[in-house]
Amino acid sequence: MPDETSAEQVPIVGYLQLGDDPHLRANECTACGARYFDRRNACAKCGGTGFSDARVADAAVLKAYSIVHNAAPGIPVPYVSAIVETEDGTSVRSNVVGLDDPMTAELGMRVEFTTYVCGTDDDGTECVAFGYAPA
Amino acid sequence: MSGDSVWVLGANMTRFARYPELDALDLASQACLDAFADGGVGIHDMDILAAGTLFQPNGFGQRLQKQIGQTGIPVYNVTNACATGATAIRVAYLSIKAGEAEMGLAVGVEQMGKMGLLAGKSRSERKVYEASGRYDAVTSIDGILGTETMPGVFAQAGTGYAYENDGVGFEQFAKVAYKNHLHSTLNPLAQYQKEFSLEQIMGSPVQSYPNTTLMCCPTGDGAAAVVLISGERLRSMPEEAQRRAVKISASVLTSDPWVESGQVQPDVNTLTRNAAAQAYETAGVGPEDLDLVELHDCFATAELVHYDNLGLCERGGAGDFIDSGAPFRDGRIPVNVSGGLISKGHPIGATGVANVYEITTHLRGEAGDRQIEGAKVGLAHVIGLGSACGIHILEKAA
Missing domain, CATH: 3.40.47.10 (Thiolase/Chalcone synthase)
Incomplete structure (x- = not known):
């Protein structure tokens, strides 16, 4: 986990929970259990309007990926974009991190949630992102 | 109806x-x-x-x-x-x-x-992190939390299929592009009319693996x-x-129904399967009756999964289908004899009409060098992310 320094940190997205035990959280439909990372007015699966706050499991499996070599200016390439499925059955999109060679990414590989500092803004605030590293 | x-x-x-x-x-x-x-x-x-x-x-x-x-x-x-x-x-x-x-x-x-590349935003130099939008994102997430670029999203559709099914890899995706470039050499209306070897296709610069440049449609x-x-x-x-x-024996439009992974990766499969089922039912034909298919090969990885979604092959059998040569113009079900989006081109608003033009031209027997002889029934398919799928089944006048 980053933070030996005193820099203020913000999560890259609202569903990333920082602190001593960083993890992802989802809005979970109280009627059918469908999970969403964004704010929803009603459940896209069942139409229910009640949501609770749920923790998403850290352990996951790589279900789909692409090694991106061409991206908009300012985005470092290549990187491994991934769709993972967590142990509790939630699909998450992020990057596979911690691979020396992107071509070693393999469908079905076990990965683990991790966080890292991905940038600093002009006020010195650090942005913390999440990714999945080989387990 | x-x-x-x-x-x-x-x-x-x-x-x-x-x-x-x-x-x-x-x-x-x-x-x-x-x-x-x-x-x-x-x-x-x-x-x-x-x-x-x-x-x-x-x-x-x-x-x-x-x-x-x-x-x-x-x-x-x-x-x-x-x-x-x-x-x-x-x-x-x-x-x-x-x-x-x-x-x-x-x-x-x-x-x-x-x-050039569609979707995916560049990041500005001057920045102050401030949460906005429905995800409370403080910066553009493209390239950090996965990819938003089209070659990447469709690459993931392909590798997702490869995860679920045997016999699908880089070479199978590349063969799709080989076929469509080859087909385009007979179509004077195609943006490109050039044959490439499998080696050239696999060796061209990678956009989003497994999609190389020659496996992506041009603008x-x-x-x-x-x-x-x-x-x-x-x-x-x-x-x-x-x-x-x-x-027009069937005209169908579907959108993407909820699936668990749909919030993080657009599902190009379910709505295509649903549209195909409706179209076959309405037209009273099955995939085995099709003499040719024009389907939405925005990327080689996309065409492969649609063999399965449109029922052109057995469930899970898209890798074997391309390996067998079935979708080549002399194969069992010719697919994208126009050259497809990969080589004919993909001026987006025109594509879904051009596919119907292509099928119509073959059913009339007026397709010249690329004519599929005796074609009586054809299917035109397009899909847009978001998502929308349109299928038209066309039949020659009796």
């Missing part, structure tokens, strides 16, 4: 290419006027105009009328991602089905020039138009027009 039958009376497309000296109105006008000429009718015969484009400003259909004839008919401006053209056709189709129109014009156009310019007519009105047309008319 009840109502009269609906037929393609006239059809035309411009060559897909880059036309810096023309504008979208020029391209759309040319396709419309040539579709009129092909059908032996004119703007005064039209009861409705549906104009599809993704990138032209609002009111394109009305501006097009100023070029091809202002007759006061209802004009529908259509935008539905990469299914825009198919949706425009369906608007005209529904108007005839509903009995409001006897004849309708549907046109799709795009002028993209060299737009470009072009237009396509069709004149639709009711079955009853068709019977009053000259015999030659009746002989050349092609029946």
Whole structure:
């Protein structure tokens, strides 16, 4: 986990929970259990309007990926974009991190949630992102 | 659905290419006027105009009328991602089905020039983190939390299929591009008409693995138009027009139903499966009856999964299907004999109309060097992310 320094940190997205035990959280439909990372007015699966706050499991499996070599200016390439499925059955999109060679990414590989500092803004605030590293 | 039958009376497309000296109105006008000429009718015969484009400003259909004839008919401006053209056709189709129109014009156009990579935002240098939007994101997430670029998203659709099914890898995806580039050499309307070896395709620069540059559709310019007519009105047309008319046996539009992974990766499969099931049911045909298919190969990885989604192969068998040669023009079910989006090109709004033009041309026996001999039934498929899927099944006049 980053933070030996005193820099203020913000999560890259609202569903990333920082602190001593960083993890992802989802809005979970109280009627059918469908999970969403964004704010929803009603459940896209069942139409229910009640949501609770749920923790998403850290352990996951790589279900789909692409090694991106061409991206908009300012985005470092290549990187491994991934769709993972967590142990509790939630699909998450992020990057596979911690691979020396992107071509070693393999469908079905076990990965683990991790966080890292991905940038600093002009006020010195650090942005913390999440990714999945080989387990 | 009840109502009269609906037929393609006239059809035309411009060559897909880059036309810096023309504008979208020029391209759309040319396709419309040539579709009129092909059908032996004119703007005064039209009861409705549906104009599809993704990138032209609002009111394109009305501006097009100023070029091809202002007759006061209802004009529908259509935008539905990469299914825009198919949706425009369906608007005209529904108007005839509903009995409001006897004849309708549907046109799709795009002028993209060299737009390069679609989607994916660049990050600005000057920044202060502030949460915004429904994800409370403090910065652009593209490239940090996965990819938003089209080659990458569709690459993931392909590798997701490879995860679930055996016999699918880089080589199978590359073979799709090999086939479509090869097919395009016979199509004078294709943006590119050049054969590449499998090695050249696999060795071209990687955009988003497994999609290399030669496995991605280009951006470009072009237009396509069709004149639709009711079955009853068709019977009053000259015999030659009746002989050349092609029946729309099914016109289907679906959106993506909820799936668990849909919030992080657009699901291109379920809505295509649903559309195919509806289309086959409505038309009373099955995949085994198809003489040719034009499907949405925006990337090689996409074409492969749609073999399965459209039921052209056994469930899970898309890798074997391409390996067997079945979708080549001399195979069991020729797919994208036009060269597909990969080589014919993909001016987005035009694509769904151009696919119907292609099928129509084969069913009429007028496809020249690329003609699939004796073609009687064909299927045109497009899909746009978001998502929208359009399928039309066309049949030769009895």
